[in-house]
Amino acid sequence: MKIIDSECAMGLWNLSESSFHQRIPARDGKNLIKAAYRKGIRLFDTAYSYNEADSLLYSAMKEIRAKDFAVVSKIMPVPSLRKKAETSLKRLGIEHFKILLLHWPCSEPLFSESLEELVKLKDEGKTEAIGVSNLPFHMLQESIKRFPLEYHERPLSLLWNKDWEKERMLNIKTIAYSPLGMGLLSGKYRNLEDIPDQRRTLPSLSAQSCHKLFEAIDGDKAKALSWVYSQHPWCVVSGFHHIIELEILSSIYALESSEEEKLTQLADAISDETAYDNIFAHNWRKD
DSSP, rough: EETEEEEEEEOOOOGGGTTTSOOOOHHHHHHHHHHHHHHHHOEEEOOOGGHHHHHHHHHHHTTTTTOEEEEEEEOOSTTTHHHHHHHHHHHTEEEEEEEEEESSSOOHHHHHHHHHHHHHHHHHHHHEEEEEESSHHHHHHHHHSSOOEEEEEOOTTTTOTHHHHHHHTTTEEEEEEEETTTTTTTSSSSGGOOOGGGGGGGGGGTTTTHHHHHHHHHHHHHHHHHHHHHOOOEEEEOOOGGGGGGGGGOOOOOOOOOHHHHHHHHHHHHHHHHHHHHTTTOOOOOO
């Protein structure tokens, strides 16, 4: 399913225990996957650590006898990466991934060893393509020089566009996740003080420019989501909690250039005020 120029994928993070959001009950999660498929979504984003989400996707697709779906998955850079990849394929009931990514960066030599293993898995036909996820720009730039990486999955929203302008110049396709800033731009929160959970500690929210952004968005999540699609990443991954939320996909529109520019300036201001290179307040190695 394409919207404007980008693929639209369903993210399964909130169907697993690894999510900091309230976990969706298994039956509701399975019905949500089916509804997304009927809406036209054929690409699903998961990870080895999402565990239960893999099983729900398998079960949902089996019940509706769907064959034309594809999976993006992520595995941590660990010595057991190959075993975890094979376990994930069995859980999902598929022969190969569309894209397999390293879930997070780590220190050397494990990071390079894990990338080498990814290359082997692609050569063996266990994934169509490989890439990385959540890399800061300096590590991404370095990695694509050394390995045949095709994709980078990263958060991209008006609350987090760190190094986006530099990254889009690289020879790599971007999978943008959390386009509504961990749900903070969903329209539910008009003020930062309304955020009830640990998301209120995200470093970008401490930026002085954040209040201006919330005022500009004014609860209009279609506008916030449309800005991400206006950046033309290869794919946008959206998470959903209720079937009715899928209707937002019909509300996405091409922003006027002046409106896009105004929102980009607000996003850039927040990025400039944020010292971290990762949305979760962590700075990776600089060597």
